Amino acid sequence: MNANDLDAAGPVHEPITTRSAVRVRPPYDVPDHSLDQDLHADPPESHESWVERVHADRMAALQEPLGFEPTEMERATLQWLASYGETGTVAAVASLEDRNRRFGEQEGRAAQLRESVGQLADLLDVTDPAELEKALRKEISRMRRAATRLEKETTR
Structure with a gap:
C-alpha cells in the first residue's frame, strides 16, 4: 500500500506491524516528508507554523475514521493526543478507530443480509x-x- 491508496472513506488503516511508526497514516514505516518543516521556502516556515500543520494533520488522522462528531471532552482528548502523543501512538489510535468503524459497517451489512434472507424465507x-x-x-x-x-x- 502507498500513501495514495484510498477507498471511499479515506486511507485504509491496516494493523500496525512495525515497532516504530514514523507517520500517522499507512504506510506507517515510510516517513511522510510532506510534514517536514520547510526551511527552504521564502520565507522559511516558522517553527510555530510547522507545529500547527503537523497538529492539524494528526487531528485529521484521528477524526477521519470516527464517522461522527466527537463531544467537546472527546475532542479535547484528541487535541491532547495530537499535541503530545508520539507518532506511533497517534497512528495506533487512528488505526484502531478506522478498523473498528469498518468492522461495524461489515457487521451492519451482515445483519441486513440476514434480515433479507429471513424475509425471503418467510415470503x-x-x-x-x-x-x-x-x-x-x-x-x-x-x-x-x-x-x-x-x-x-x-x-x-
Missing part, C-alpha cells in the same frame, strides 16, 4: 435451510424464465 414459507436453498433456486429459475419471455416480447 417463500420455508424454515429449513435446505428447503430455502431449493426454493431460492426455483425462484431464480422462474425469474430467469420471466426475464427471457419479457426480452423476447420486447424485441418483437
Whole structure:
C-alpha cells in the first residue's frame, strides 16, 4: 500500500506491524516528508507554523475514521493526543478507530443480509435451510424464465 491508496472513506488503516511508526497514516514505516518543516521556502516556515500543520494533520488522522462528531471532552482528548502523543501512538489510535468503524459497517451489512434472507424465507414459507436453498433456486429459475419471455416480447 502507498500513501495514495484510498477507498471511499479515506486511507485504509491496516494493523500496525512495525515497532516504530514514523507517520500517522499507512504506510506507517515510510516517513511522510510532506510534514517536514520547510526551511527552504521564502520565507522559511516558522517553527510555530510547522507545529500547527503537523497538529492539524494528526487531528485529521484521528477524526477521519470516527464517522461522527466527537463531544467537546472527546475532542479535547484528541487535541491532547495530537499535541503530545508520539507518532506511533497517534497512528495506533487512528488505526484502531478506522478498523473498528469498518468492522461495524461489515457487521451492519451482515445483519441486513440476514434480515433479507429471513424475509425471503418467510415470503417463500420455508424454515429449513435446505428447503430455502431449493426454493431460492426455483425462484431464480422462474425469474430467469420471466426475464427471457419479457426480452423476447420486447424485441418483437
